Amino acid sequence: MHVPLELLMGRLPLILHIMEVIGVLAFAVSGVVDARKQRLDVVGTFVVAFATAFGGGTVRDVLLDRRPFYWVDHEGYVLLIFVMSFGASFVLRVVSRVASDRAMIVADAIGLGLFSVTGASLALVAQMTPTVAVMMGIISAVFGGVVRDVLCNEVPMILRDRSPYATCSFVGCWIYVGMTWLAVQQEAALLTGAVAIIAMRLVSVRYGWKLPS
Amino acid sequence: MHVPLELLMGRLPLILHIMEVIGVLAFAVSGVVDARKQRLDVVGTFVVAFATAFGGGTVRDVLLDRRPFYWVDHEGYVLLIFVMSFGASFVLRVVSRVASDRAMIVADAIGLGLFSVTGASLALVAQMTPTVAVMMGIISAVFGGVVRDVLCNEVPMILRDRSPYATCSFVGCWIYVGMTWLAVQQEAALLTGAVAIIAMRLVSVRYGWKLPS
Amino acid sequence: MHVPLELLMGRLPLILHIMEVIGVLAFAVSGVVDARKQRLDVVGTFVVAFATAFGGGTVRDVLLDRRPFYWVDHEGYVLLIFVMSFGASFVLRVVSRVASDRAMIVADAIGLGLFSVTGASLALVAQMTPTVAVMMGIISAVFGGVVRDVLCNEVPMILRDRSPYATCSFVGCWIYVGMTWLAVQQEAALLTGAVAIIAMRLVSVRYGWKLPS
Numbered sequence: 001m002h003v004p005l006e007l008l009m010g011r012l013p014l015i016l017h018i019m020e021v022i023g024v025l026a027f028a029v030s031g032v033v034d035a036r037k038q039r040l041d042v043v044g045t046f047v048v049a050f051a052t053a054f055g056g057g058t059v060r061d062v063l064l065d066r067r068p069f070y071w072v073d074h075e076g077y078v079l080l081i082f083v084m085s086f087g088a089s090f091v092l093r094v095v096s097r098v099a100s101d102r103a104m105i106v107a108d109a110i111g112l113g114l115f116s117v118t119g120a121s122l123a124l125v126a127q128m129t130p131t132v133a134v135m136m137g138i139i140s141a142v143f144g145g146v147v148r149d150v151l152c153n154e155v156p157m158i159l160r161d162r163s164p165y166a167t168c169s170f171v172g173c174w175i176y177v178g179m180t181w182l183a184v185q186q187e188a189a190l191l192t193g194a195v196a197i198i199a200m201r202l203v204s205v206r207y208g209w210k211l212p213s
Numbered sequence: 214m215h216v217p218l219e220l221l222m223g224r225l226p227l228i229l230h231i232m233e234v235i236g237v238l239a240f241a242v243s244g245v246v247d248a249r250k251q252r253l254d255v256v257g258t259f260v261v262a263f264a265t266a267f268g269g270g271t272v273r274d275v276l277l278d279r280r281p282f283y284w285v286d287h288e289g290y291v292l293l294i295f296v297m298s299f300g301a302s303f304v305l306r307v308v309s310r311v312a313s314d315r316a317m318i319v320a321d322a323i324g325l326g327l328f329s330v331t332g333a334s335l336a337l338v339a340q341m342t343p344t345v346a347v348m349m350g351i352i353s354a355v356f357g358g359v360v361r362d363v364l365c366n367e368v369p370m371i372l373r374d375r376s377p378y379a380t381c382s383f384v385g386c387w388i389y390v391g392m393t394w395l396a397v398q399q400e401a402a403l404l405t406g407a408v409a410i411i412a413m414r415l416v417s418v419r420y421g422w423k424l425p426s
Numbered sequence: 427m428h429v430p431l432e433l434l435m436g437r438l439p440l441i442l443h444i445m446e447v448i449g450v451l452a453f454a455v456s457g458v459v460d461a462r463k464q465r466l467d468v469v470g471t472f473v474v475a476f477a478t479a480f481g482g483g484t485v486r487d488v489l490l491d492r493r494p495f496y497w498v499d500h501e502g503y504v505l506l507i508f509v510m511s512f513g514a515s516f517v518l519r520v521v522s523r524v525a526s527d528r529a530m531i532v533a534d535a536i537g538l539g540l541f542s543v544t545g546a547s548l549a550l551v552a553q554m555t556p557t558v559a560v561m562m563g564i565i566s567a568v569f570g571g572v573v574r575d576v577l578c579n580e581v582p583m584i585l586r587d588r589s590p591y592a593t594c595s596f597v598g599c600w601i602y603v604g605m606t607w608l609a610v611q612q613e614a615a616l617l618t619g620a621v622a623i624i625a626m627r628l629v630s631v632r633y634g635w636k637l638p639s
Contacts, residue, residue: 135291159254167255213252
């Protein structure tokens with residue numbers, strides 16, 4: 001995840017910027033929640049929250065040989081996650097009061113949507129083929145969660161839970177890549193792909209869609 | 214594993230090409246088998262099969278700072294694994310009918326042999342010393358299996374099973390590196406090293422050789 | 427960990443060189459101990475010991491895009507760990523006779539201290555900001571242990587044990603970075619940071635300090 005969109009489009013449109021903040025926070029909070037379940041200490045909480053929020057984008061950047069990483073250029077997020085880890089129980093109390101479970105699912109879906117399309121777009125910038133771009137989009141969006149679960153010694157959720165997650169990312173990345181191929185304006189393509197992923201994710205949670213196992 | 218042998222020798226000899234296809238398929242199928250055991254969904258099956266088949270070569274390329282990755286240049290394999298994941302239960306039924314357990318062990322040994330020597334050869338191309346080249350050969354051949362087991366939340370098989378596996382790779386890589394040092398023709402050196410690994414692996418399985426623990 | 431300090435300062439001062447040897451050995455031995463607990467075979471023991479000793483530094487170098495890795499340039503360590511893995515039970519007997527548990531804690535603290543500050547210093551050389559340099563220092567020092575625990579299928583010790591470990595690295599890296607910012611001589615800054623970490627670690631073990639969970 002976590003893309004210097006500025007690079008892609010000159011200026012980051014406000015809507016995508018807001019989505020990014022929501023996504024990073026949602027991912028980090030999901031890391032904090034898991035860390036608390038495993039009764040990790042402050043350091044463990046920070047590591048897991050950080051890995052959940054930035055693991056996917058970092059792996060993508062290593063694979064694409066891109067530098068600097070997003071979090072290297074945006075230290076504010078690192079600091080924020082650091083502070084969150086210290087006040088983890090406070091953060092979780094506030095989150096559980098302010099944001100219902102439903103709100104957290106929406107926030108997570110926003111992260112999934114945005115980080116998928118921006119990941120795919122960075123791969124296209126790096127001259128990758130459409131198939132590879134879609135894979136990079138998926139990696140950007142879901143790999144953080146895989147690392148989180150491996151650190152917490154669980155079989156990664158996205159590999160066993162049959163609720164569509166990577167699948168939504170897959171479909172939306174192809175939508176984005178297809179629109180790019182049709183020379184649609186970047187901003188519109190990114191937004192359409194992201195919204196498609198978010199919608200698909202929310203609908204599939206709402207109606208309990210399941211993948212075949 | 215997974216080496217643009219064309220780069221090494223101008224033209225890929227047919228025998229090595231056939232070994233490569235067999236090896237990739239054997240590794241991918243072993244990923245599918247493990248994913249089914251853990252009752253992963255379609256996405257999980259794809260991720261584990263893909264990581265088993267290409268994880269080792271990708272880590273080697275990251276360590277050697279080589280691009281593009283093998284699977285970036287050979288999307289056919291990605292598509293094949295994708296299709297296999299959808300028809301996983303069908304694939305496993307066919308595999309279990311067509312290929313006995315013994316055939317799977319042979320196919321896996323072929324992958325082990327080929328990916329070891331080609332991994333070592335890429336490290337030599339990148340000016341690594343013989344010791345590092347041997348380590349890269351081993352990483353190429355066995356790391357995919359380590360990732361597969363970590364994702365499935367198991368202590369990696371190759372670390373605890375005392376049946377020689379990485380050990381065969383180790384011996385064969387030294388044979389290959391030694392022949393290269395003796396200026397033997399590349400193709401012959403690769404084939405000798407690979408065949409030595411395959412033979413050693415099969416003999417050790419056949420007679421139940423065990424490493425000390 | 428594991429830094430070509432020669433690059434940083436022309437000539438490696440003897441005291442830092444001795445600390446490095448102690449640190450690498452302490453980390454490798456901790457890998458061997460864990461591998462024995464899991465009853466891994468010789469290959470598994472080597473992999474876990476190697477990953478514990480060099481995993482942190484290798485990940486840091488991948489993140490900073492530095493080559494060659496420390497162990498590529500210092501094959502002696504690779505060989506030493508290789509030999510240690512073969513004689514693992516012998517090594518552990520000797521270690522348990524020569525070195526008390528207390529000595530092992532001191533040796534491990536020395537590794538923690540040295541690899542933290544040298545990791546941070548390499549990040550500064552690569553033009554990273556202070557915050558990123560501190561993170562790279564921590565990664566260099568503790569990531570090997572995380573990989574060790576993931577391979578042995580445990581929730582990483584440093585994430586759940588509430589005894590300060592990464593925290594000591596964090597504080598000492600800031601001391602080092604601060605002294606660098608104040609233009610203190612490199613060698614003195616490295617030594618001060620490392621000693622601060624070692625002292626903090628030993629005091630916190632001695633008095634049973636705990637982080638909040």
